[in-house]
Amino acid sequence: IVPVVQHAIVEYDAAPERANKMIVDAVTQFEDFWVYDMDLAAFSVQAQRDLGLVGNGGDGIVGNMDPDRVQTVIDKIVFAGLDIPAGLSVEDIMTNEFIDTSIGFPIKPMEGALAGVCPDPLIIQTDWHAQAEHGPTYELLGQGYEAANGTVTGRLVASGEVDTGIGLQIVEGGPAIGYQQVSSQMYQERDIFLGYASTDGSVGSSLDQPIVNVMAIMEINPQMIMWNPEHFPGVEHAADLPGDTTLLAFWGAHNLYWLIDEGLFDASQIDQSYDGSVTRWVASDGAIALEAYASTEPYIYEVETPEYGKPVKYELLHDMGFQTYSQNYGVRPERLVEDRACLELLVPILQQAAIDYVHDGAETNATIVDVNAAYDDGWVYESGLADFANAEMGRLGLIGNGPDGTVGKFDMERVQGIVDIMIPVFANPEINTPILEGITAADIVTNEFLDSSIGFE
Known part of the structure; x- marks a missing residue:
């Protein structure tokens, strides 16, 4: 039961509205002197966050108690002369033995963490008009953005609030780039840092425009x-x-x-x-x-x-049986070396953004709808569809954990399976696309920048 309670603490902080409604309803039904409403509940949640009243204990584990801290309290009680059992020890009143050490609040990056390390602004090229399927990317966009001509520009934020110290540009794909493949656009516009890619498409571009996928945005192809x-x-x-x-x-x-x-x-x-x-x-x-x-x-x-x-x-x-990773963040291979320091800091932020979007995508969906309205390019995208897509991506597990409970992680055997499927497809005379000879999964994906502690509970 203790790990269940640990999960509940983390989940309540991430999305407290349902539980708050239950609390307010319970108070109403009790009909005693106590009065409690949703505004006070929301204030309390935010105050707990701001003051650090809820959070991880030692070693980044929620609910983990610090024995030295408990001993300090015992010592102060003894010093004050309060009546407690003689020889009372830490072990008499606490234990961490039932705590699941893998459960904790995500560790938020420090403000300015990407400044001087990553390109500024950091440009992400998507594969279509702005839509909820791009939610994890728009989750990175801070308030005060500007949207025009298929590009939205703002601050790159982590966990919805931490300014990483650099700007962010999200560029539409599809008609905005003349229906070109994103890989082609990344080689023409070399300032693009991350581009939307798929494992099947990365096989096709492997010879002339190679892309290495550094995180799976979607675990399952929609x-x-x-x-x-x-x-x-x-x-x-x-x-x-x-x-x-x-x-x-x-x-x-x-x-x-x-x-x-x-x-x-x-x-x-x-x-x-x-x-x-x-x-x-x-x-x-x-x-x-x-x-x-x-x-x-x-x-x-x-x-x-x-x-x-x-x-x-x-x-x-x-x-x-067609188990491609259909939406990934990809980079040109040279960035694995030239921008390694950036990727090491950035990719865990991308992982957490995917989780944050699925847990509570309402604000990000509103941004996506607003961005589309600002573009005024004929593409109509309403909030009802955005909310449906957000819910379905969670319900169907389209955005979810990869192997070992790590969000964004590639299953190398699964990737190799797609490589094997696509080799004869690209050899088909109707396509006739030359690909890298002897291509393997390791040529098109890497898990090296992922934080294995970040995943859906």
């Missing part, structure tokens, strides 16, 4: 294949859809060739003209299959598309 369960009753897996079902997908998706090679779909079924519009799906009433994102399209079609307005059914590509 891409899926969805269908209308009313039109395809009883279908539980995409492979069970009728053989004449059209699969609508974005152009050039690498996994389409894997689907064909695996015999899950025939090339004649695939239509690569999807552009994010709901038109084709609505016109067919879901009589087609669609490759899209589990964190986005189910909400769009059920809630934002009244012409359809029904739940969809889907299967994640991850569960079908």
